[in-house]
Amino acid sequence: MMAADQTDTDRADRADQQTVYERAEQQVPTAVVDAALAGARDTSYWLDSPDRPSPEPPLTQDTTTDLLVVGGGYTGLWTALIAKERDPARDVLLLEGNEVGWAASGRNGGFVSTSLTHGRSNGLQHVPDEVDRLDELGRQNVEEMRQTLERHGIDCDFEWNGTLTVAIEDHHVQQLRAAHAEDPDTTYFDQEQIQAEIASPLYRAGLWDHHESALVDPARLAWGLKRACLKLGVRIHEHTTVSGLQRTGSGSAARMVATTGGTVEGIPAPPAPLPEETYDGGHQTPQGAAPDAVVTARRVVLATNVFRSLLPTTGLFTVPVYDYALVTEPLTEEQERAIGWDRRQGLDDPDSRFHYYRLTTDRETGRQRILFGGYDAVYHYGRRVLPEYDQRPETFRRLAAHFLATFPQLEGIRFTHQWGGAIDTCSRFFSFFDTAHGGLTARAAGFTGLGVGASRFAAQVLLDLVSGEKTELTELQIVRKRPLPFPPDPIAWAGIELTKREMIRADRQGGKQGLWLRFTSALGMGFDS
Template sequence: MSTAAPSFWLDSLGPIEKRPPLPGDTVADVAITGGGYTGLWTAYYLAKAAPELRIVVLEAEYCGYGASGRNGGWASGLFPVSEAKLARRYGPERAAAMHRALEASVDEVGRATAAEGIDCDYAKGGTISLVRGPAQLRRARHSPGFLDAGKASAICGATGVLGGLYSEHCAALHPAKLVRGLAEAVERLGVTIHEDTRVQRLERGKVVTGRGTVRATTVVRALESYTAGLAGHKRNLAPVYSLMIATEPLPGEFWQRVGLARRETFTDERRMIIYGQRTADDRLAFGGRGAPYHYGSRVRPEFDQVPEVFDALRRTLTELFGIEAPIAYRWGGPLGIPRDWMPSVGLRDGIAWAGGYVGDGVAAANLAGRTLADLILAQETELTALPWAGHRSRRWEPEPARWLGINTALRATALLDAWDRRRAA
């Protein structure tokens, strides 16, 4: 059993050799901070559209070290703000356009990875949210995509299924294969990547690192949860932890009973988010929220390991599928949450940004990369007219209000789920 690997996904790739760091001061047209999906997709579409640009990507560790190398592997059309809420603020047409663009991004990830020869185990089987209790059934039975118990169980044969909500707009994939393959693809397009180069400060026209300064016409902030560690940005995004486990490969008879034949991703209708997928090598990779937010938006490696959360994930997996599966990996890390839960992309005064995906960033980062490319190239497109373009979330409250508010909300969510279970007993 391995517990020290950054994630199952990264461990499965073998040893990772870092690219050379920034050798000193340099000049570029575009300097991108962050070597995850957002930064790399931005570099990819920029280099495709304008190969003459000098593009530099700066990464503190190595490409995929953050959420891009450890997430649940859902390329989904999910957006943390409902279409109804978007419609009230931006109108129904723009709200619908936002959701259509995200759904199309699921296919764009598949198209682009196939075109670049990135074998990331992409499988567009859709996603199912199981209904497994009376309270969940009351909330879900009139929602779009509702399936009765028989149809839902045929997709995912979990215990106690009363129904389910199915959407075709999701693909399961291997997140580390995607991010590492994408880094190689942008290098082939002429983009320079410097790893082991920690960004200290962003300013108009330059990025200051511990290894030198990059002067650039456009600076891109694509740090997601690590934004909180950047000078002047501590309250922009709250780093909230999500943890995962992965089983050993499971036998054929288990999959005959459970299904997920097209590698549909799965969750259920509880309030505390859980998420899982059947991996290409027949494991269950399963995660959820519930780990505490740390005072002052601190992000530390030791926060990735919370034994009580791992134990809760294992119990949930056992309860879902009626199996005491051997757990091979445990890992976790932070994701970025804006104060209004609204992801955003934008460009102002030479500084571009994207992020705040609230855990649904695999496909959204692709859309963000395409949108940032259009903004940087000063092109007005359907993407630059989407509601999240130019959006600015208000900042999180200072401490201790931020710590109290986030952890109280996490606790309240867990208590509401416990109340639903007691009423169903």
């Protein structure tokens, strides 16, 4: 989950009123921000663990399979797991260009949303006839996820505590009251009640949706799914990029042929074979080109998301957007008492440039850490996905100032980790699906920050699509309809920059949208995360 970036030009727009967090950036002393960030590791907190599993060896020889899954994030892992659960006799091969869970699946906030449409209001705009059924399917999806984790013994700290949206500005209070009136199953907190629930001088009200989302440790979810796949017999090869895909034959003899080798922008090169053709599974193996191999498959599922699609006609339907997060050191008992937060909800705020934050238990100390992320959403000209974009000091400083203004009682707190990375956003803000090669290949992309939960639903859709049979899922509008594509740069870049500027202006003007945002909304096209 993310929101729009703030530019120096926007800061200079004196006609607009500054938001609470813009003022916080000026009020929190620079020295305090510097001290809080000093020594923070430039890596995902979730992935920085001694429990990180060793990678499976690269694919080094030609092979055949019933189902080839390209991509070892959540979408690919869920596809492989569900495929084996549906048909244990089916041979399933999963290829990952780096290591399982290394990208968005290992560096997100760990929010498992029940929404398949990036919120009910967005669903009403794009698929109004299906939104009630999709809400049901979304809740069912998270419950089935919970059951799957229990069945396979996947310990990823799953907690279904819901989402608490906190009002930071005066106009947020009215928004939350209206939302509570529409859904009386939620719990509304006035200012006194929200302070008793979670103490922050910025909070003016709150709305708790008890069932909107669960929380997980995202890396442990990916690693647990990997172990479950291997146990069921899925063949997994990491550090193996797929560079080409084509159909051969016709009729019942039609097959897909995938070639491996080469590099993909944004994915580190695979390790070179070690002496004596051994592979030690270490993370420090010298980089080089893995041996080429050819995979012949009956069906293919593409789960590469933000990275280059092997279906060239689909490239304009997503843009890569960079999101950033911080994690604190473990809190002391006194600090935990000073905040409250005993019911451990996931938190966010209603602005266009919104934050997401949550507690997570440190496994060594048993104390609580806080993850704090979002606000800036950064698009780089040319749709580039590059490792150097994962670090953005100006955003880390901004997030640190916002955090310290939110919880000033945590004076002296330090952040141990700071990181970022790309997600794939589409113009309707929720996943879309493609098929190719006469139905032998299916692809999902465009999760726009809510893929932790929706990726499991997408896996079921993808398997139904490549089966060639009509099901309830394949007939849904969200499956049959694509979002509007983004134009190529420089048009896309200019449109995104204008949209971000107008989102900032709307935040400053009490949520009131200008002509540009109303126009793009009417088109069903926007920029969000």
